[in-house]
Amino acid sequence: MSTTVTPAATLSSASASIASRRSVSIATILKWLVAICVAIVAVFPIWWMFNVVFSHPGVPISINPRLYPTSLSAGLNNILTIFTETDYLRAYYVSVMYTLLTIIGILLFSSMAAFEFAQFQFPGKNLLFGIVMISLMVPKAVTIIPTYLLTVQLGWLNTMQGLVVPGLASAFGLFMLIQFMKSIPAEMIEAARLDGANHFQIYWHVAIPLSKNALITLAILTFMSTWGNYIWPLIVAPSPTMYTVGQVVGLFNAPYSHTTVDIVMTANLLAAVPPLIFFLIFQRQIVEGIAHSGTKG
Amino acid sequence: MSSLQISNAAKAYGAVPILDNINLDIASGEFVVFVGPSGCGKSTLLRMISGLEDITAGEMRLDDRVINHVDPAKRGIAMVFQSYALYPHLTVFENMAFSLTMARAPMAERKEKVERAAEILRLTHLLDRRPAQLSGGQKQRVAIGRAIVRQPKVFLFDEPLSNLDAELRVQMRAELIQLHQRLRATMIYVTHDQVEAMTLADKIVVLNGGRIQQVGRPLDLYDDPDNKFVAGFIGTPTMNFLSARVKDVAADHIVVSGLGGDTAAAGLVIPFAGFDPSIREIQLGIRPEHATIAIDPASAEGLAAKVTLVEELGDLTSVHTVLANGERLVAQNHGRRHSGAIETVVRIAADKALVFDMAGQRLRPAKA
Numbered sequence: 001m002s003t004t005v006t007p008a009a010t011l012s013s014a015s016a017s018i019a020s021r022r023s024v025s026i027a028t029i030l031k032w033l034v035a036i037c038v039a040i041v042a043v044f045p046i047w048w049m050f051n052v053v054f055s056h057p058g059v060p061i062s063i064n065p066r067l068y069p070t071s072l073s074a075g076l077n078n079i080l081t082i083f084t085e086t087d088y089l090r091a092y093y094v095s096v097m098y099t100l101l102t103i104i105g106i107l108l109f110s111s112m113a114a115f116e117f118a119q120f121q122f123p124g125k126n127l128l129f130g131i132v133m134i135s136l137m138v139p140k141a142v143t144i145i146p147t148y149l150l151t152v153q154l155g156w157l158n159t160m161q162g163l164v165v166p167g168l169a170s171a172f173g174l175f176m177l178i179q180f181m182k183s184i185p186a187e188m189i190e191a192a193r194l195d196g197a198n199h200f201q202i203y204w205h206v207a208i209p210l211s212k213n214a215l216i217t218l219a220i221l222t223f224m225s226t227w228g229n230y231i232w233p234l235i236v237a238p239s240p241t242m243y244t245v246g247q248v249v250g251l252f253n254a255p256y257s258h259t260t261v262d263i264v265m266t267a268n269l270l271a272a273v274p275p276l277i278f279f280l281i282f283q284r285q286i287v288e289g290i291a292h293s294g295t296k297g
Numbered sequence: 298m299s300s301l302q303i304s305n306a307a308k309a310y311g312a313v314p315i316l317d318n319i320n321l322d323i324a325s326g327e328f329v330v331f332v333g334p335s336g337c338g339k340s341t342l343l344r345m346i347s348g349l350e351d352i353t354a355g356e357m358r359l360d361d362r363v364i365n366h367v368d369p370a371k372r373g374i375a376m377v378f379q380s381y382a383l384y385p386h387l388t389v390f391e392n393m394a395f396s397l398t399m400a401r402a403p404m405a406e407r408k409e410k411v412e413r414a415a416e417i418l419r420l421t422h423l424l425d426r427r428p429a430q431l432s433g434g435q436k437q438r439v440a441i442g443r444a445i446v447r448q449p450k451v452f453l454f455d456e457p458l459s460n461l462d463a464e465l466r467v468q469m470r471a472e473l474i475q476l477h478q479r480l481r482a483t484m485i486y487v488t489h490d491q492v493e494a495m496t497l498a499d500k501i502v503v504l505n506g507g508r509i510q511q512v513g514r515p516l517d518l519y520d521d522p523d524n525k526f527v528a529g530f531i532g533t534p535t536m537n538f539l540s541a542r543v544k545d546v547a548a549d550h551i552v553v554s555g556l557g558g559d560t561a562a563a564g565l566v567i568p569f570a571g572f573d574p575s576i577r578e579i580q581l582g583i584r585p586e587h588a589t590i591a592i593d594p595a596s597a598e599g600l601a602a603k604v605t606l607v608e609e610l611g612d613l614t615s616v617h618t619v620l621a622n623g624e625r626l627v628a629q630n631h632g633r634r635h636s637g638a639i640e641t642v643v644r645i646a647a648d649k650a651l652v653f654d655m656a657g658q659r660l661r662p663a664k665a
Contacts, residue, residue, distance in 0.1 A: 190349050191382035195396035195447070196370040209386040
């Protein structure tokens with residue numbers, strides 16, 4: 001039996017295919033539009049900072065505004081002004097040390113505790129793990145005052161240890177590493193034991209290298225939360241000698257600050273540079289880390 | 298090379314007994330295989346020897362030194378795990394040298410020992426690779442190499458071939474035999490595969506339910522098992538067991554009847570000196586190679602059977618049958634194909650039949 005195809009049928013099938021192609025195209029265009037809008041909202045403030053810093057004063061906000069930088073020398077001059085006339089470099093040092101020490105401390109303590117929780121049995125293990133889980137559910141705002149009072153009693157106001165030490169007990173870090181280290185086969189630990197490795201050597205030579213990905217993720221998330229931490233340094237290190245970058249930027253942005261907008265923007269830009277560089281280097285790991293841990297730090 | 302003695306060893310997790318009354322003598326340079334079904338305690342016994350599991354009771358001596366409470370690393374024992382347990386972040390060289398690195402041995406010594414072990418195992422060209430870049434057989438050889446480098450008194454193998462495919466398993470089995478001959482080391486090997494046990498062992502230890510069932514040379518266990526469990530576990534296809542009544546007891550033989558529920562058939566004469574006449578019910582153990590399908594069922598004498606399954610392996614044919622009383626019997630034809638008949642007759646080599654009491658213990662003829 002043969003089938004005759006009428007011109008009308010051909011026409012209707014063609015128009016259906018065009019319609020479906022058109023509907024796909026519209027969906028794609030809409031998606032792109034939304035993505036571009038989100039990208040503009042995210043990128044524009046950073047671009048505007050560049051624009052204001054690297055332009056002659058007043059140009060970006062004149063009657064005839066420019067959306068692109070016009071003067072490299074004006075920008076460099078702004079940066080020089082910030083570094084020479086304020087304690088910005090000291091704040092950088094404090095922030096970098098605060099962030100680095102917090103990352104190192106959290107990785108060290110969390111990984112050691114996680115190794116024990118994940119691979120060994122000890123009395124009170126479940127109770128202790130339960131306490132860790134409960135502490136994950138308590139908002140930081142609830143614990144900040146008692147932690148502050150304890151820090152004051154220890155005489156750690158305006159000190160690096162006051163900034164760093166209270167943040168080293170990371171319930172989130174511990175939880176994340178426990179889940180990861182549970183996947184290390186017990187036979188591997190036993191093999192190391194038979195090979196003569198002591199407890200610390202098993203941790204250092206077997207557990208740590210095998211948890212590298214989780215440790216990188218935790219380091220990234222810790223960097224993001226510590227560099228951007230404003231409240232804790234504000235209350236525990238009120239002395240200008242211990243200001244972090246965040247606090248200094250806060251001063252520039254204060255209502256009675258007499259600095260011009262280009263200087264304020266330069267301070268903001270300098271504060272944003274380390275996370276930007278960090279993000280560009282670790283982009284893939286950050287996205288994977290957020291996807292794996294279900295958090296954005 | 299070292300000897301190992303285990304006396305009255307037991308293991309329990311709380312109130313749950315896992316192993317009981319384990320007594321074993323392993324001579325220096327011997328290749329001993331622990332074999333048994335899953336959950337029989339063979340791996341636990343191996344882990345007790347390694348020190349990874351505590352011993353609940355009894356004593357273990359390695360070269361006359363009690364090792365019950367000696368740290369695993371200081372027992373002079375190396376273990377090859379089922380999963381290989383190679384460190385994925387280290388190269389083959391670093392994996393094999395791990396114990397020496399932990400002991401802070403000089404680099405020259407590490408290099409010398411690893412290279413010697415690599416040469417024995419043909420791994421020299423793989424020393425820079427990581428475990429992920431190796432095949433299953435190569436990984437297994439690296440795991441063995443890691444054990445060799447430690448120059449242990451005793452090698453322990455925990456089902457090391459079970460992750461390999463059938464062909465590679467046969468090849469690795471041959472390599473292990475060669476390795477044992479070359480090193481002349483004491484080796485203890487755990488498997489649930491009785492073919493591995495038969496081919497590798499100088500001595501097999503059959504375990505079931507946490508107890509040693511029998512210890513002996515592979516063919517001794519095959520020919521002269523102590524009980525139904527050992528008789529059934531050693532040998533493929535497994536031994537046939539048929540219940541029978543003792544009809545007559547003579548000085549050098551017994552006559553049994555009722556085999557397969559065939560009450561009309563004449564009794565089967567089984568050579569057996571000194572049979573206890575008070576025993577009336579027994580079980581006969583017949584290996585499949587001692588049961589054959591009659592060529593002409595119409596005129597042959599034997600047990601009437603119905604064929605349920607035929608396994609043609611080329612050189613031999615296993616014919617699964619069911620007897621009149623529902624008991625199953627596997628017969629084998631060597632070099633002869635099955636005719637396709639459903640109703641058939643199985644002939645039993647009575648002089649090869651083993652006699653067991655109803656509790657499953659072997660009844661042995663009195664020695665002349």
